[in-house]
Amino acid sequence: MPQRMLPEWAPHERVWIGFPSDPDAWGAPLAEAQRQIATFANAVHDGGNGETVHLIAKGGKVAERARDLCDAGVIVEDRLIGDVWLRDTGCIIVGNGPSRTARNFGFNGWGNRFDYEGDQTIGRELAEAAGFPVTDCDWVLEGGSIDVDGEGLAVTTVDCLLNPNRNPALDREAIEARLARDLGVDRLLWLGDGLANDHTDGHVDNLARFVAANHLVIPEARDADDPNASVYADARRRAETFGCKVTPLPSVGRFEQDGEAVPASYMNFYIGNSTVVVPVYDSKYDEDALSTLEPLFPGRKIVGLRADAVLTGGGSFHCSSQQVPL
Numbered sequence: 001m002p003q004r005m006l007p008e009w010a011p012h013e014r015v016w017i018g019f020p021s022d023p024d025a026w027g028a029p030l031a032e033a034q035r036q037i038a039t040f041a042n043a044v045h046d047g048g049n050g051e052t053v054h055l056i057a058k059g060g061k062v063a064e065r066a067r068d069l070c071d072a073g074v075i076v077e078d079r080l081i082g083d084v085w086l087r088d089t090g091c092i093i094v095g096n097g098p099s100r101t102a103r104n105f106g107f108n109g110w111g112n113r114f115d116y117e118g119d120q121t122i123g124r125e126l127a128e129a130a131g132f133p134v135t136d137c138d139w140v141l142e143g144g145s146i147d148v149d150g151e152g153l154a155v156t157t158v159d160c161l162l163n164p165n166r167n168p169a170l171d172r173e174a175i176e177a178r179l180a181r182d183l184g185v186d187r188l189l190w191l192g193d194g195l196a197n198d199h200t201d202g203h204v205d206n207l208a209r210f211v212a213a214n215h216l217v218i219p220e221a222r223d224a225d226d227p228n229a230s231v232y233a234d235a236r237r238r239a240e241t242f243g244c245k246v247t248p249l250p251s252v253g254r255f256e257q258d259g260e261a262v263p264a265s266y267m268n269f270y271i272g273n274s275t276v277v278v279p280v281y282d283s284k285y286d287e288d289a290l291s292t293l294e295p296l297f298p299g300r301k302i303v304g305l306r307a308d309a310v311l312t313g314g315g316s317f318h319c320s321s322q323q324v325p326l
Contacts, residue, residue, distance in 0.1 A: 003094040003101055004184030006325040007150035007210060008271040009297075014052040015272070016126055017041050018084030018320045019066045019076075020313065021058035025083065025116070032309035037084070038069035040270070040317045043277045043303045048073050050274040051323075056081045056126070058118065079125060082116030085315050087205070088142035090322035091123040091134065094183060100325070102127035102134045103182050105141040110200050111165030130324065137182045139175075140166040144203035144319055146179070149210040152186030154179060155239075159194045159202030166201075189242045191235045195263035196227040205318050206265040208235055211247070211296045219267060220248035222285065227254055227261045249292050250285035257312060264308075268316035269293070270323075276300050279307030279316040 017040065020026050020033040038055070045053045053074045057063040063078040070076060082089065088110070091102035104124050109115050127134050145160045160166070161175055170178070172190070179185035194202015208218045218236050221229035232251060239246050255264035266289040269278040276297050280286040286304060294302045307316045 002184050003096045003099065004150070004152070005092055005094050005148050007148055008323060009211075010150060011326045012051045012273050013324045013326045014054055014130070015044060015321050015323045016054050016056055016086050016090055017044070018081055018086045019055050019057040019062065020084050020310075021062045021081065022083075022116070026313055029309040029312040033313060034065060035069060036305065036307055036310050037320060038066060039305055040277055040320070041074050042071045043275050043305060044270065044272040045071055045074050046272070046274045046301075047071070050272050054126075056086065056122070079122065080118040081122050082119030083114065084313065085144070085319045086122070086322040087144045087319045088200075089119045089123050090143065091127040091132070092143055092183065092322070093127075093132065093324050095325060100132060102132040103137055104134050105137045106139055107142065108140050108166065110142065111163060113199060137178070139170060139178055142200065142203065143322060144200060144205045144315075146183075147204055147208065147210050148183070148185065149213045149215070151213045152184065153189065153214060154183070154185040154187070155189040155191060155204055155208050155210070155216065157191045157194050157202040157204050157207065159192065160200060160204070163201045189239060189244065191238050193231050193234070195231060195265060196261055198263040199314050203319075206263050206267050207231070208239065209267050209269070214243070215245040215247070217247045217249050217267070217293070217296070219251040219265065221251045223251075223253045225254045226251055247292070247296065250288050252281050252283045253285060255281055255283070257308075262311060264311055265316070268307075268318040270317045270321050271297070272300070274300060275303050277317055278302060278304045279310070280304040281308055281311075282306070
């Protein structure tokens with residue numbers, strides 16, 4: 001049986017979470033971003049009832065702050081981490097029962113936008129430290145650009161995976177072939193654009209997420225000034241035409257930082273062993289989004305946590321994490 005990327009709701013052995021460390025990259029929001037990420041880590045650990053959390057911090061004083069902010073059961077590791085977005089710089093663990101392997105993809109700073117020391121090495125370092133054999137894959141792929149349902153179906157966006165700033169020599173068919181070879185993807189749902197002003201070129205984990213086999217949640221605009229109304233509508237149309245069940249979630253709505261609409265999204269939730277942690281933004285739709293997700297995850301607590309400071313770095317909770325399935 002070929003090894004396959006497992007769905008996020010499958011049981012986890014552990015999760016790696018990146019901790020904001022670089023004051024030059026984060027500026028004034030750094031301290032609050034650190035607090036929000038630590039609160040996320042604590043919620044996933046869930047007092048020992050969730051999963052083992054490895055919080056990856058850079059530098060002695062930064063690691064000390066992480067330990068001060070985290071519950072005693074959260075494991076803080078002092079390592080050379082670049083940016084915090086381990087969803088993209090970390091390896092993806094695939095398996096077929098007892099056999100598990102780390103797939104280490106190429107990474108070019110989200111289309112050559114950013115270059116932080118540690119981004120190229122942290123994925124392999126974490127995988128090897130956890131005892132996984134590592135297979136290098138000969139193309140650029142960020143974990144936030146795909147989501148899977150565990151039964152061979154994946155979803156992505158044309159905006160990101162076909163952007164020439166990643167794999168200019170690969171067309172749609174070549175990318176589908178590599179996803180099949182490296183992650184066990186049999187079918188691929190191509191959505192169109194990602195969210196406005198998303199510097200990842202439209203990662204799908206801000207737009208559409210699997211909650212069960214062939215079942216997606218996709219935002220729905222409820223305000224006339226929502227900058228992504230047409231993106232959400234197009235994504236839902238494509239998914240339903242493909243044959244997927246779609247549950248609409250309210251969009252956060254227009255959310256601005258420094259006078260610019262930024263890609264705040266409830267879709268950037270993390271599905272842990274005992275909790276589903278959802279970024280919230282003090283929007284009038286926060287509670288509606290949480291209550292819509294609750295029946296989709298029986299047996300798990302839905303926890304909404306403020307994530308506006310984390311968003312100033314360009315992502316949210318899901319982006320900062322990479323789970324290790326059992």
